[in-house]
Amino acid sequence: MELETMIDLLVCPRCHGGLQLQGQPPQQLLCHACRLAYPVREGIALLLVEEAQPLPAEAR
Numbered sequence: 001m002e003l004e005t006m007i008d009l010l011v012c013p014r015c016h017g018g019l020q021l022q023g024q025p026p027q028q029l030l031c032h033a034c035r036l037a038y039p040v041r042e043g044i045a046l047l048l049v050e051e052a053q054p055l056p057a058e059a060r
Contacts, residue, residue, distance in 0.1 A: 003027070003043060012036070013047050030055065 003021060010019050012031035019029040019038070027040040029047070036052040038045060 003040060003045060010045065010047070012038075014049050014052075028053075 007019065007021050007029075010029065011017060012019055012034055014034050014036065015031065017031055017033040019031055021040075022028055022030050022037075025040075029038040029040060029045055030036075031038070031052075032055075034052075035055045036049070037055055038047050038052050040046070
């Protein structure tokens, strides 16, 4: 199943807020509440807080 079709079902594992899919490969899922970006590798979202990267200040 495509990640784009599942985006409404996915939530941030840290705050349980909604996620936004960003970019073409490499893609990432953004949580604006936590200011974290979760990587997507080979079409699989890695929704682990340990894998997330902080969003830069200008990414809002």
